[in-house]
Amino acid sequence: MKTSTWLSKGLPLLSLLFLLISWQWVASFYNPILVPSPMETIQALWHLYISGKLWEHVNNTILRGFMGFLLSACIGVPLGLLMGINGIIRRLVQPFVVVMQVIPLISWLVLAMIWFGSERVPVFVVVITTLPLVMINVVQGVINVDPQYTEMARVFKVNKRKIYFKIYFPQVLPYLLAGLSAALGTTWKAVAMAEFLSTQRGIGSGMAVARINLETPEVFAWTLLLVLLGLSTDYGLRLLQKRLTSWRY
Numbered sequence: 001m002k003t004s005t006w007l008s009k010g011l012p013l014l015s016l017l018f019l020l021i022s023w024q025w026v027a028s029f030y031n032p033i034l035v036p037s038p039m040e041t042i043q044a045l046w047h048l049y050i051s052g053k054l055w056e057h058v059n060n061t062i063l064r065g066f067m068g069f070l071l072s073a074c075i076g077v078p079l080g081l082l083m084g085i086n087g088i089i090r091r092l093v094q095p096f097v098v099v100m101q102v103i104p105l106i107s108w109l110v111l112a113m114i115w116f117g118s119e120r121v122p123v124f125v126v127v128i129t130t131l132p133l134v135m136i137n138v139v140q141g142v143i144n145v146d147p148q149y150t151e152m153a154r155v156f157k158v159n160k161r162k163i164y165f166k167i168y169f170p171q172v173l174p175y176l177l178a179g180l181s182a183a184l185g186t187t188w189k190a191v192a193m194a195e196f197l198s199t200q201r202g203i204g205s206g207m208a209v210a211r212i213n214l215e216t217p218e219v220f221a222w223t224l225l226l227v228l229l230g231l232s233t234d235y236g237l238r239l240l241q242k243r244l245t246s247w248r249y
Helices: 001-025 036-051 055-085 087-102 105-115 118-143 146-156 161-196 205-211 215-248
Strands: none
Touching: 001 205, 036 055, 036 118, 036 146, 055 087, 055 118, 055 161, 055 215, 087 118, 087 205, 105 215, 118 161, 146 205, 161 205, 205 215
16 A cells, blocks of 8 residues: 555656656757757746746736636636526527637637737637636536436425535536636646737747747746646645545535
């Protein structure tokens, strides 16, 4: 048991070590302008930190990312519940969800720049790209609720509030958390792309400037920050999932 626990904790570190070794090996064959090494990337990250650019850009990205993500969750969860419970609403809203999914991200970016101006573009892009992920997962969770439980609740005349919290919520929760996890992963990619094309502050904007100046280590440094953001928020969501699961039972 102890050996398996040690392995489960050590495997992510081994995976990270393998990634760093592979990165260093590939970088040894190329000029830093093409593929910088891990050390060169860390040095670029340090220079961004001491210059003051790092926190200015990161803070803007985090603010926009979380704002878009929270708006997406606040809209997507109740709308997904309504779609799952009411078939008429589901058929009415489903085409709009499909449209949001099939329209390319670049189209949303261009339209947002025309409609809102540059500063609001990243938030809009995050909402429009993550909203379908949240809604679809919540709808699937509601549809897959065991009908025996809801039928039994109706037979015993349980009030709707208890039906939602005691029957729907525990069974929809795993689907909701899966949707939020996927939305978080998409958030940081979407906000960085929007900043790359539309703003003067943010991680994406920093990458755009680094590209123009052929500062590839700096591009890698900004990318590393995005990866760290994604990993940290995913870890936070996992902690929340554990707390909610323990509370549920």
